[in-house]
Amino acid sequence: MPFGKKRWLNSLALKILLAFIAGALLSIALLVLSGRLVKERLPGMDLSDYTHRLAQELQFDLRGQPTGFNNGDQYPLWIYQSITDDVAYRVLDDEGRVVLMSPGAQHWPTLAPQVSREFKFTLNGMIYDGATEPYVLAGKTWWIQMAASSRIIDFLHRGFALPFIRFGIELFSLVLLVVFGLCAWVTLKYSLKPLRNVSTEAALISPRSLDARLQTHGVPTEISPLIDSFNQALARLEKGYRNQQDFLAKAAHELKTPLTLIRAEVELMDQQLDARELLLLQVEHLARQVQQLLLLAEASEPLSYRFAPVDVPAIARDSVQFLQRIASDAQVSLTLSTADEPLRWRADRGALFTLLKNLIENAIQHSPLGTAVHITVSEKGFTVRDVGPGVAEEELPLLFSRFWRGAHRRDSGAGLGLAICHEIALAHGWTLRAENASPGLLLTVSTG
Numbered sequence: 001m002p003f004g005k006k007r008w009l010n011s012l013a014l015k016i017l018l019a020f021i022a023g024a025l026l027s028i029a030l031l032v033l034s035g036r037l038v039k040e041r042l043p044g045m046d047l048s049d050y051t052h053r054l055a056q057e058l059q060f061d062l063r064g065q066p067t068g069f070n071n072g073d074q075y076p077l078w079i080y081q082s083i084t085d086d087v088a089y090r091v092l093d094d095e096g097r098v099v100l101m102s103p104g105a106q107h108w109p110t111l112a113p114q115v116s117r118e119f120k121f122t123l124n125g126m127i128y129d130g131a132t133e134p135y136v137l138a139g140k141t142w143w144i145q146m147a148a149s150s151r152i153i154d155f156l157h158r159g160f161a162l163p164f165i166r167f168g169i170e171l172f173s174l175v176l177l178v179v180f181g182l183c184a185w186v187t188l189k190y191s192l193k194p195l196r197n198v199s200t201e202a203a204l205i206s207p208r209s210l211d212a213r214l215q216t217h218g219v220p221t222e223i224s225p226l227i228d229s230f231n232q233a234l235a236r237l238e239k240g241y242r243n244q245q246d247f248l249a250k251a252a253h254e255l256k257t258p259l260t261l262i263r264a265e266v267e268l269m270d271q272q273l274d275a276r277e278l279l280l281l282q283v284e285h286l287a288r289q290v291q292q293l294l295l296l297a298e299a300s301e302p303l304s305y306r307f308a309p310v311d312v313p314a315i316a317r318d319s320v321q322f323l324q325r326i327a328s329d330a331q332v333s334l335t336l337s338t339a340d341e342p343l344r345w346r347a348d349r350g351a352l353f354t355l356l357k358n359l360i361e362n363a364i365q366h367s368p369l370g371t372a373v374h375i376t377v378s379e380k381g382f383t384v385r386d387v388g389p390g391v392a393e394e395e396l397p398l399l400f401s402r403f404w405r406g407a408h409r410r411d412s413g414a415g416l417g418l419a420i421c422h423e424i425a426l427a428h429g430w431t432l433r434a435e436n437a438s439p440g441l442l443l444t445v446s447t448g
Helices: 002-009 012-041 047-056 078-082 151-192 193-203 224-269 275-299 313-323 323-329 349-365 393-398 417-428
Strands: 058-060 067-068 086-093 097-100 118-123 126-138 140-149 307-312 333-338 343-347 372-378 382-387 431-436 441-446
Touching: 002 193, 002 343, 012 151, 012 193, 012 333, 047 058, 047 126, 047 140, 067 097, 067 126, 067 372, 078 086, 118 140, 275 417, 307 313, 307 349, 313 323, 313 333, 313 343, 313 349, 313 372, 323 349, 349 382, 349 441, 393 431, 417 431
Parallel strands: 333 372
Antiparallel strands: 058 067, 086 097, 086 140, 118 126, 126 140, 307 343, 372 382, 382 441, 431 441
């Protein structure tokens, strides 16, 4: 982990979560501010607040006696004339005498204003809630009382408060949507900037710069595994490219020696007629190497394969029959064991034939005289075993390397046969492995 314990700080999910929290907090702050502004412009539903504002509209004559209220647009007095039984007010002096009242306050019970700022009483079976507010003028205190019936309060709440709440919810949703959208857009814009930079770097990678790697610094934690996988893919491509270059260099070297010998033998043909036989041997060796190089190039190319259901035992019998003469010349017998029931695999028929042929031929080349090579085909794969000297344990990893030759083979091949087998097995998704069987070498191809 290049960033250690601080990798979680670079998490894209965390950044989006923080953006949501920031957007929600900002939305709440805007709603609180809007609520305060609205509260300043709309009459409150609280009676104490309403009574206080009503007291501010109290008017006096030249003698300092209350004469009424300012009939403004915000607190109209007509409501006390229209619904006298539900809303009323009255003004008391210091001694509790009524000096001013609306029609609906005539039947109110006597209430001492100094006792409580809020009061409640029942009149004609209707519950009234009231509030008292003092008003001081020239050292004299006046008490303004206001009361409203429970039915008018319920009406105001149902008729005005609920629509206002609905409006508030709609406003909250709209504000939350806009603010959160903006916060998320800004956060993602800057959070994904490293990913855009990585995409630009990836577009600049070419066969001439396969050693380049994408930087993971600043990339969101959720994207880092993708970048790491891409870098690993680049490493595999670079390795494959280097192997190809190495392969071409070795192939050129392997072909150079036979050509040099052929040239020398041809130059001596006028003086030595026996050189013709040596020339033919070198030509045959060169042709074999070229043929194996072509097979290896074809086996390494996935597009060369044509997969279809094939009869595996039949292909195994064809391979054994094809190599029967070579085995007879080497005084080695071939034994084939197959399952009784038909076996059909999805494979490229030509590639499977080449795979079996190369494995059997390799076993023939390492088998002592008078011994047998055993081929077994089953539902899970097939095996090829000889009873030769085997391979040293430290050389087993080299067995499928290109141009590697065992010490006990009879021919002078290029060392590409098992490398071709390895490529064919990989293309089919099979596993090819080798192990010493004591005696001999056991080559196993597993299809599962």
